[in-house]
Amino acid sequence: MTRRKGFVAASLAMTAAAALALAGCSGSSGASGGSGKINLNYWITTQQGPAGTALKSMVADFEKANPNIHVVVTQKSTDSLKTALRQAAGTPAMPDVFFQWSGLGLGGTYVKQGVDLDLTKYYKQYGWDQRFSKSALSSVTQYGGYHGVPYTANVEAIVYNKALFAKAGITAAPATYDELVADAQKLADAGITPIEFGGNVNWYVMRLLDNLLETNCGAELNDKLTALKADWSKETCVATSFEDLKTWASKYFNKDWVSLSDAQGQQLFYQGKVAMALEGDWFAGFLDQARFTPTTDLGVFAFPTETGRIYGLQQANYISKTSKNPDAAAKFLDFWMSKDEQTKYAGSWSQVPAVQGVPVKDNGVGLSQPFNDLANKAAGQFQNNDQTFPLDVTTEYWRIMNGVATGSIAPAEAGKQMQSFIKNR
Amino acid sequence: MSTATETARMITIETGRKAAGTPQNRPRIRWGLVGLWIGLVISALIWITPFLFMFVTSVKSTADISNNPAWSLPTVWEWGNYAAAADTGQLWQSGLNSLIISAIKVPLGLFISALAAFAMSRLRFRWQKALLGVVAMGSLIPVQVALGPLFSTMLNFGLLNTKLGLMLPYLAFGIPYQIFILYGFFKAIPEELDEAGKIDGANNWRLFWQVILPLAKPALAALFILDFVATWNEYPMALTLLQTQDQFTIPLGITNFQTQYGSDYGQMNAYIIMSILPVLIVYLMFQRYFVRGALAGAVKG
């Protein structure tokens, strides 16, 4: 009896000890290991291909130059990053540096909540004002002060297959929206799928709808609508845009696009089965990885919104207010976005350099310069709506968009549903 | 039900089976059985087709996956996908984490549930029925409901991103249905054994540890499999409570293959196959308890 009791007591004690030991070997963030070594926690979305390798390499470069700083990179999927940041904001669990798209609905919410550090002092210290391109800089100054350090300033346009266009009898890229539609019809008539999308990810088809809104409503009204300051149910350009969306989806999209992922849609372009793709400058990297040939068939033109603005988005890295090592964090970002490092890894993270004076390095597909030309020519920029909208509005926007595109919501109804949602929130 | 009747029944079943098996009795049924067997085999083959498909995909290169039909054999056998997947998904680190968590949580959870089920089925105390009801209600709570408060709680205890912080809610969520099943099982064990034990001078603890628990071995084994599998595969809570790569469990690794821009299917399938092997092994080790109708006692409860 005593032996049994002893055994039980021992096993319970062991379990307790094991539990405590495990509590000890946690991956708790921010704790400094060893003598004076600083741990910087950095959260970013999952990086793939050259972007991922470049990131690892750059971090290694930084750690070699700064042996007392160790950067711990954690990659999360897009959605879990957003959720994790929100949960950790304002708590010790928050990382020192985090990645976000800089739009109002994403990075902007952290700024509004006072989660990130205003970096004015570092901009002065490192002279970042002079370092970044105009569009990159606008993404961090849009909230007053300086919030975040630019990471990319991407532009999005239509990448097209010149050979397929030629087959359909199209000789030049369309300059107006009507020409674009006419070209799509010519392609369809020639038995070529005009454009590809993957409906599974919502933000892909959204690019088309965003551009349609810009085309039909013009720059000023579009900005008002996306700022939720104009009435979606009353503006006729809204209904027109949804009508157009329905037309595109039923006549010019790839077959069975609804459940495809973006990658699966893009496959069709790589295989030369589809003539157009509404993509960002990062697509050059994808085409290279997919070994698209011949590269001379590739071209890019801006979506003909006829407002002169280019479609694009910016990404930035933010330093959190609760970080114990803001100076080290700023040093890290300064290193990453230095002209030298950016030149060394040119083309890995973006085809359009965010840092001035960094040469455009073509990654082998021949699209980098054309994308840069579009960026430089543009009179301004309008963003992806999932950047500008608050998150719940984005969800509803996507639901309505998918409903119209698949035919379950009438285009005339779309604006009304959007407005009533905005009104009720 | 007394043990005597039980035993009689078991014997009758065995004999009955043997009798039914002898060929000279019912030749008609043999044809039926053959037809049944064929039907079952075909169904089973169809049932495991997804696995075969996954395996074939896991050894294909990206080019094969996009260009050739689904079931076609790979032109190049990309065994490298497995190594690449292990790297991208941090398989060894995640595997170790999952293993530690499961190896500690599962036996501990069963122990705690058995303690409670024992008390509720045999010891008389107030609120007994109410407690059972509350426990049953607890199993209705969806995990998602608890995520926000769990995060805050773990943060306050300083247990965020730790294995202990993950194990505590795992234990809590496993308790309701384990108690439910063990309660039924314990209830079926005759009271006479208790009486005999108490006459011998055993206290409750000895009764539990030396008499009741050994009798419950089949149910415990079955619950072990179920709980191990559930713990290994758990996703929402791990997603919320674990923050850095080095603490991730295996299911979280799957998200590594879904980047902002696309997914690598060959590697992903390889990763999934590698991730299910440990669970398969545990299942194969303990599956004879299932076959023997381990849950019979609880099910009749």
Add this chain to the structure above:
Amino acid sequence: MTASTTSSGRRLVRRPGRAGAQWRAFLFVVPAVILFAVFLIYPMISTVVMSFFKWDGFQGSVPVWVGIQNYVRIFTQDPVFWRAFMNTVIWLVLSLIVPTTLGLLLALGLNHKLLGRNLLRSAFYIPAVLASIAVATMWVWLYNPQSGLVNGVLRAIGLGALAGDYLGDQSIALVAIFVAFVWQTTGFNMILFLAGLQGVPEELVEAAKLDGAGRFQTFRAVTFPALRPTTLIVFVLTMISSLKVFDLIVGMTGGGPAQSTQVLALWSYQQSFSNHVFGLGNAIATVLFVVSLALVVPYMIWSLREENGR
């Protein structure tokens, strides 16, 4: 005989130190109760309470009291809620019918002594051992309109007309996901029914056959009644897990297309963790919980009464 003594509890001989026995008994349940209270009860209460507030999920922001506004919103103004509710009900009904019946049939079939019986049983059960997120990923690939197996097979056997984008079609996407669910869970039901079948009195089956009863009559008169406790467990477990369905749907369609495969557990999660509108998310979770209670509790009480009555 023994059952009645236990449940009444009063007719047993008093032991010395009854209060001590109470206290010792209490000790047995303490670990379970503590874990249960802190990690199950507390979050649930917190959710219900917070469903009367408006909160955006930031630790630093203060929740704002809004009374029943969140409930009004989800019942009358949320374009997705009722679809999610309907889908949850449809899912529940289908779960109670299809994988359960299929599991029973498989159990009946695999109860005979057949060659490779264990192997066959394992084949059907193994999908239950996979992580739901893995199952979801597999089946998304299977349903791929161009390179998936489902369409590939349909085209190969000449049913190409039926091939299509199953997960992209609003009217049948939910059913398509359900097929994956059946694949995943039928094996588990089969195991439970197999266990239950071990308890069917063989002598009664023999007697019925000697009386000239056909297969089906034997089943109806002898086997099925003996399976009652098993059926109860299968039904309760099915009800509970189908009301909570989440992993498969989030993995296969994310609730789409156009929120047509949305269910309550997923919509609640998305409102809280994707849209960061925690008040609405908590309200939906509370509704789900109440509905679950309303369905499961009466059923369990009824069947427990049945069992005690025997």
